[in-house]
Amino acid sequence: MREVYLDHAATTPVHPEVAEVVHAHLVDAYGNPSSLHRFGRRARSAVEQARERVARALAAEPEEIVFTSGGTEADNLAIRGVARRAGSGHIITSQIEHHAVLHTCEALETEGFAVTYLPVDAQGRVKPEDVAAAIREDTILVSIMAANNEVGTIEPLAAIGAICRRRGVLLHSDAVQAFGQLPLDVGALNVDLMSISAHKVYGPKGIGALYVRRGIRLTPLMYGGGHERRRRPGTENVPGIVGLGMATEIALRELPDRPQAMAAVRDQLIRGIGETIPDVVLNGDPVDRLPNNVNFCFRYVEGESILLALDSKGIAASSGSACTSGALEPSHVLVAMGLPHDLAQGSVRFSVGRGTTAGDIDYVLGVLGPAIDRLRKMSPLYAERAGGGPRAGGTSLEG
């Protein structure tokens, strides 16, 4: 069966060049980078080369890059690290952050920190003026993502950065989704801490990085050896780090073209859905949107059933964030954007990638319409849509 992977926002296929260098380093550069001998030195220089590559991609210095086990750890290290170092204070974030940010903030609330969760507009955008208004005397950190993982909305990070800089408050940004899709310059953006994750940019899972502006001290999440300039202990994940370095290099090389190419298939899919399927709503900002993201609500049907129907035809998509498991609640992002719960239940995210072709989109469009149709024919909500209420008998029960 044809397989079309449109879940690149959940994770990406590893680039063959990346897989190759990871394999090579597993086999050849197996030394411990902390070791003095030649095996250690080979591993060390591989790590430091990767660090330079990541730094270059963010317009940062190599010593400002801390390798972590992924985006989640980078978010935790940034927010908890700043908070624990400060001891107490107020944190500002948004209601549409990834759970790695939101749940870290919630945990800090139980530890005595105050947190403001800023609302977003109907497109999922944080208003810079809301950030400005929320800053208090005791605000120690603002954490706003560079772009949202579910609806793809690009946040006004530069404007928020300018406000934070002016007010003397540190700014963290979860750039896990933006990295490799948007140019990121921590200096120009006035961002002090930035999280990235390799597996979203055709690199391996289990490796990420946190940019930490020089001079910022963090309380570490873990204790052990003096690795990563005492900011993150544990034997370095050399193959992962090298994979992240290579993936970064490729992303940087392709940054002039990759986003446009992805945006073209993205727009083909958005247009195609709009033209062939009635009663749909495009979520997120139509313009300031990640080049890979398509997110629709299909009225009267539920998201997971759409995914199953697509999966049976070899098409991979996602409903809401792939990182929240077992939840029957609608996406917190869509709810924060003001979507009614029932509509939010029917959301599906298609995220294209560097390998997605126009033919893939045609195939998806050929499958999607009939699938939605079939599900709507089963849906009591669809049958009742005209009248607006149950046709006969029965009462509603909280489920």
Added chain:
Amino acid sequence: MREVYLDHAATTPVHPEVAEVVHAHLVDAYGNPSSLHRFGRRARSAVEQARERVARALAAEPEEIVFTSGGTEADNLAIRGVARRAGSGHIITSQIEHHAVLHTCEALETEGFAVTYLPVDAQGRVKPEDVAAAIREDTILVSIMAANNEVGTIEPLAAIGAICRRRGVLLHSDAVQAFGQLPLDVGALNVDLMSISAHKVYGPKGIGALYVRRGIRLTPLMYGGGHERRRRPGTENVPGIVGLGMATEIALRELPDRPQAMAAVRDQLIRGIGETIPDVVLNGDPVDRLPNNVNFCFRYVEGESILLALDSKGIAASSGSACTSGALEPSHVLVAMGLPHDLAQGSVRFSVGRGTTAGDIDYVLGVLGPAIDRLRKMSPLYAERAGGGPRAGGTSLEG
């Protein structure tokens, strides 16, 4: 030049079969295990197969295995996780633990926990009766390693486990060095939490696991998605996990033979050094010792200079723990064992591996004697050894 890697306690070369499956999963099973679709399911089943393999090796259940980014994180999650969940109390550990344990305990001391650091005997062994004597009303956790990474001494874990079980205190064991070298059965040992790390058993760096006995609740180190049954968030490091699973499978398969084979070359090296080089001291227990570990003090010379000399001949060894960087202090393990500082400065650890041959050891012995000789000829301490003091003039200055 001939290369002889005798630093397997720092990290091991990745087994070719392991490198192969890691590569295969990078390329083919790239889905996010949390995703519903076929790409996600493939990744999920790879993860769960690995979890079963690791569980089997410890005689545990799959749901008792939590994958982490390595041994350091496993140690932190175990100790901090139990402590933070308890809120307050007393922890017992030993003076010869890895820094991932020691520094975690020290950090908890600053957060109000009480910690007892048990001494060890001259062979580096914790006395079970010391554990029993140290347990207080408010003791929440005992953490004693299964075997020491520097001197290779195997700790009396079963005896300690019996005491802890009888007294109703949780026992964590850092088994990072023991795993794959000694049979480990968490039930028989009465261990409640156990840390392992893939890169010490011919698996990839950046992946490890914590065994958590069913029913034990931990406060997580990080917050995010609901992965690993809410014990460890972040997209699973699928290739790493698969690599750990495969490395575990190979270790288990080789456990009847591998340790004996390693012990044979280990003993060849111990005997050879003893016979060819005067003024040496074997550190650690001569009998209850990891099959891969050789640790000697070479009097009158300093360890790093020996390593440099060996490295120039292609031989990789280590002085003290490879995880402590930039330290000029002697190993905390040797100091805890009662070695005088000046002797401890001259310690070198050779750790053999599954690929080490008798020929490798002959080569090392051929290089080591002359290297020690050359350095001793430069050493004022060696020149003064008979007289016992400076030959003439000059005074001692604290350096």
Added chain:
Amino acid sequence: MVEASAYTDKVMEHFFNPRNVGEIEDPDGVGRVGNPVCGDVMKMEIKVKDGRIADIKFMTFGCGAAIATSSIVTEMVKGKTLEEAMAVDNRQVASALGGLPPAKLHCSNLAADALHKAIEDYRSRAKPAG
């Protein structure tokens, strides 16, 4: 999102080939449970003849589990007496499907409830208005 490979083959089979989808012209009883805000909505309609379920149809808005449980419950009770149908509970429905993922056991497994509502509706209509 549910965990992957969460569904049994039987669930998938009923999801892709649901039995008795649709509405009954002039049903004898209708049961509607759930709430779009919370997740799933199911509607069961029955025709009753000689104290037995002569026909049954469902409409469901919901996830794979919701659709599959709806489908299998119609199969389980068609031709059964009302008493037998009232005895079918959600646990039996789940096990008829070879089990459901834990997260789905409660919220999306309302098909028996919908059926019971439909039977109650039939009975309340059958009674003379009190």
Added chain:
Amino acid sequence: MVEASAYTDKVMEHFFNPRNVGEIEDPDGVGRVGNPVCGDVMKMEIKVKDGRIADIKFMTFGCGAAIATSSIVTEMVKGKTLEEAMAVDNRQVASALGGLPPAKLHCSNLAADALHKAIEDYRSRAKPAG
């Protein structure tokens, strides 16, 4: 453990081919610094002729940096006047080696101190006992 690739080629060259190792028969001045408990021990012995360092030899217990700094300092001052030799400091020694890893800058870079001690020892002997 030091970080890998911490040493310059020059350090390694001096470590493997140290100049002026050994002891001087009947030295004019001896300087000994360091302490085996803390790390490194260095001993410098000098022969002085016409106010210049006519010969110099060292013995060092310590790491690569300790040995290399000892070696290069003997090379730097051989033939120099005592005043010139006294002006050589540890910073100059480190930079003559192309730099040292940060962790090594202080503890293992005592060669100039040992030299100065040797010169002071020579001067104190030369002075009539006060």
